Amino acid sequence: MPNKGVPVLDVKDLKTVFHTRSGEVHAVNSVSFYLRPGELLGVVGESGSGKSVTMMSLIGLLPSPPAEVRGGRVLFDGEDLLNVREERLRELRGARIGFVFQDPMTSLNPVFTVGYQIMEPLRKHMGMDKRQARVRAAELLALVGIPDADKRLSDYPHQFSGGMRQRVMIAIALACDPEVLIADEPTTALDVTIQAQILELMKDLRDKLGMAVIWITHDLGVIAGIADRVMVMYGGQVVEQAPVKELFGNPQHPYTRALLETIPSVTGERTERLHVIEGQPPILAAAPSACTFRARCVYASDRCACENPPRLTVGPAHDAACFWDPATGQPRNTEPTHTGAPNAG
Amino acid sequence: MLDDTPRTLVKVRDLKMHFPIFAGLFRRRVGEVKAVDGVSFDIIEGETLGLVGESGCGKSTCGRAVLRLYDITSGSISIDGQEIGDAGYQKLRPMRPQMQMVFQDPQASLNPRMTVARIISEPLDEHTTLSKAEKQERVYELMDAVGLNRDFANRYPHEFSGGQRQRIGIARALALNPKFIVCDEPIAALDVSIQAQVVNLLEELQDKFNLTYLFISHDLSMVRHIADRVAVMYLGKVAELAPRDALYSKPLHPYTEALLSAVPEPDPNVETRRERIILRGDVPSPAHPPQGCNFSTRCPKVMDICHQSDPDMQEVEPGHFVACHLYPPTTKPTTKNMVASEANKSIQQGE
Numbered sequence: 088m089p090n091k092g093v094p095v096l097d098v099k100d101l102k103t104v105f106h107t108r109s110g111e112v113h114a115v116n117s118v119s120f121y122l123r124p125g126e127l128l129g130v131v132g133e134s135g136s137g138k139s140v141t142m143m144s145l146i147g148l149l150p151s152p153p154a155e156v157r158g159g160r161v162l163f164d165g166e167d168l169l170n171v172r173e174e175r176l177r178e179l180r181g182a183r184i185g186f187v188f189q190d191p192m193t194s195l196n197p198v199f200t201v202g203y204q205i206m207e208p209l210r211k212h213m214g215m216d217k218r219q220a221r222v223r224a225a226e227l228l229a230l231v232g233i234p235d236a237d238k239r240l241s242d243y244p245h246q247f248s249g250g251m252r253q254r255v256m257i258a259i260a261l262a263c264d265p266e267v268l269i270a271d272e273p274t275t276a277l278d279v280t281i282q283a284q285i286l287e288l289m290k291d292l293r294d295k296l297g298m299a300v301i302w303i304t305h306d307l308g309v310i311a312g313i314a315d316r317v318m319v320m321y322g323g324q325v326v327e328q329a330p331v332k333e334l335f336g337n338p339q340h341p342y343t344r345a346l347l348e349t350i351p352s353v354t355g356e357r358t359e360r361l362h363v364i365e366g367q368p369p370i371l372a373a374a375p376s377a378c379t380f381r382a383r384c385v386y387a388s389d390r391c392a393c394e395n396p397p398r399l400t401v402g403p404a405h406d407a408a409c410f411w412d413p414a415t416g417q418p419r420n421t422e423p424t425h426t427g428a429p430n431a432g
Numbered sequence: 433m434l435d436d437t438p439r440t441l442v443k444v445r446d447l448k449m450h451f452p453i454f455a456g457l458f459r460r461r462v463g464e465v466k467a468v469d470g471v472s473f474d475i476i477e478g479e480t481l482g483l484v485g486e487s488g489c490g491k492s493t494c495g496r497a498v499l500r501l502y503d504i505t506s507g508s509i510s511i512d513g514q515e516i517g518d519a520g521y522q523k524l525r526p527m528r529p530q531m532q533m534v535f536q537d538p539q540a541s542l543n544p545r546m547t548v549a550r551i552i553s554e555p556l557d558e559h560t561t562l563s564k565a566e567k568q569e570r571v572y573e574l575m576d577a578v579g580l581n582r583d584f585a586n587r588y589p590h591e592f593s594g595g596q597r598q599r600i601g602i603a604r605a606l607a608l609n610p611k612f613i614v615c616d617e618p619i620a621a622l623d624v625s626i627q628a629q630v631v632n633l634l635e636e637l638q639d640k641f642n643l644t645y646l647f648i649s650h651d652l653s654m655v656r657h658i659a660d661r662v663a664v665m666y667l668g669k670v671a672e673l674a675p676r677d678a679l680y681s682k683p684l685h686p687y688t689e690a691l692l693s694a695v696p697e698p699d700p701n702v703e704t705r706r707e708r709i710i711l712r713g714d715v716p717s718p719a720h721p722p723q724g725c726n727f728s729t730r731c732p733k734v735m736d737i738c739h740q741s742d743p744d745m746q747e748v749e750p751g752h753f754v755a756c757h758l759y760p761p762t763t764k765p766t767t768k769n770m771v772a773s774e775a776n777k778s779i780q781q782g783e
């Protein structure tokens with residue numbers, strides 16, 4: 088498990104706001120995190136928790152308006168992605184930062200062949216000519232496990248099944264050997280058996296290519312299987328961040344704890360009733376001035392209503408944004424120190 | 433959950449639902465999609481039968497066909513002793529109140545131009561002669577039962593969240609005191625924390641009103657929670673049908689085994705050690721199912737006989753049915769099956 092080195096991606100205080108007819112929606116509120124080379128960072132959260140919007144805003148994929156990235160810094164290889172020109176971003180996207188979208192049905196262009204779509208980044212970013220690109224495209228298709236790759240290059244997306252289309256998407260994202268791959272719910276639209284195939288493939292490819300991956304999902308089971316480190320998001324904020332075993336073994340934030348309790352399992356004890364988190368996730372019309380989870384939290388105290396808990400260090404490489412300490416059942420007494428910067432961990 | 437005299441409420445025998453394919457200039461019939469191809473099961477009163485499978489395996493079609501939302505190709509369906517497989521529109525209509533459905537997409541299944549009160553009372557308008565005040569009272573009762581605030585009766589579906597919309601759909605299904613409800617992926621469109629709320633509600637209502645569910649889902653862990661017995665479908669056929677605990681602890685069909693092993697466990701310690709059975713390839717098209725056993729193209733334990741003949745459903749343990757050549761028939765073994773049993777002695781020793 089790669090654990091050392093300068094982060095390839097370092098995000099600080101990212102804020103994204105959407106302008107809607109009924110006012111502003113604060114989708115990302117001061118999100119800070121980092122990604123080390125070769126690491127797989129899992130990002131979990133319910134829909135509307137801001138996980139996709141965070142990743143889209145850091146590579147400038149959100150349409151503006153309505154979206155506005157209001158502040159923060161995204162350091163990628165020493166360059167602040169929020170302050171570079173559009174042309175520069177275009178050079179980076181696809182070449183050094185790959186993106187796999189959730190829906191393999193709609194993210195491929197139906198009127199171009201699969202081969203053309205894999206060759207496009209190769210010719211744009213790598214300066215290959217048509218013949219070289221075609222050879223490489225066939226290699227890529229074979230790499231993601233599509234049989235008869237050479238022939239299938241001239242097929243159109245509708246001739247592929249859902250799982251195979253997602254493989255094609257991964258092949259496109261991998262085309263230029265990116266340093267960072269952002270995968271936004273890449274298996275959510277797929278069946279479990281196909282999901283298992285894609286997960287297996289991802290593990291394989293990481294070993295082979297050694298890129299850093301951000302894997303966005305709402306499925307804790309998937310995260311448990313592939314992530315090195317996990318970040319839990321709620322209400323547009325990072326509420327907990329820890330190495331995967333630590334997070335599942337010793338969850339600190341009440342939301343993480345509740346989330347782990349609500350999901351039934353196919354093995355082990357079967358509970359008579361499922362644990363529930365009552366209520367709904369919030370929609371934030373303003374930057375949060377109090378804990379966003381307090382309305383659904385059983386441990387909420389007066390302090391939670393008047394102060395937004397900062398990310399407190401609760402263990403080695405483990406931080407949680409909560410005043411409550413599950414070990415003692417009492418409020419915590421820690422300095423608000425954590426900023427998301429990589430420390431010796 | 434089962435009382436002393438378990439009564440079969442729903443009996444489905446050899447249900448087939450084939451959709452024709454038309455092609456060419458004259459739109460001639462060139463084939464058919466065998467969405468459901470010979471499915472049989474019973475549902476006992478008060479129990480939940482889980483129906484699981486991958487997308488495209490025909491589980492939703494099966495659920496809809498059981499309620500006769502389609503004109504079925506062949507087979508028999510009896511609900512509460514009444515045969516409805518071949519019943520016409522006139523005969524079906526008075527029986528509709530007994531059998532209801534909760535749909536997958538709470539957004540699409542609620543009319544956006546009707547208030548919640550009108551949506552819930554629509555079945556009452558159609559099937560009862562209650563007065564306006566009585567209907568109003570019944571709507572409030574139902575809203576209480578599913579945990580919706582009475583004050584929201586005059587709001588429109590778009591003003592509610594996904595979980596609340598699903599509650600509206602459930603209230604509508606309950607309006608006529610049905611005995612049997614088909615839940616077609618009722619939680620698939622909801623967030624994890626909301627899924628648990630809806631599943632708990634369904635269980636509560638089952639206890640309260642003695643409901644019988646056919647719970648269709650692709651989420652094996654949720655089905656394990658809610659179902660008493662589970663049927664696993666693959667390409668239009670039931671591969672395995674067993675009591676919940678037997679199915680999850682000792683799956684007999686190779687497909688069930690693979691399906692269970694593909695479900696990720698929310699525990700990193702288990703996940704890193706686990707040996708997964710990875711199925712190669714995709715589900716074949718139901719328009720051109722493979723010869724012999726439907727699963728033969730992806731089965732890790734495939735044998736010669738699987739490509740030739742389709743295995744029959746048989747009871748290998750009390751209440752545990754499986755359709756696979758790995759388990760040769762115990763009664764009247766034919767020569768063909770004997771060959772299979774010879775070939776599989778080693779595998780059978782787990783029995």
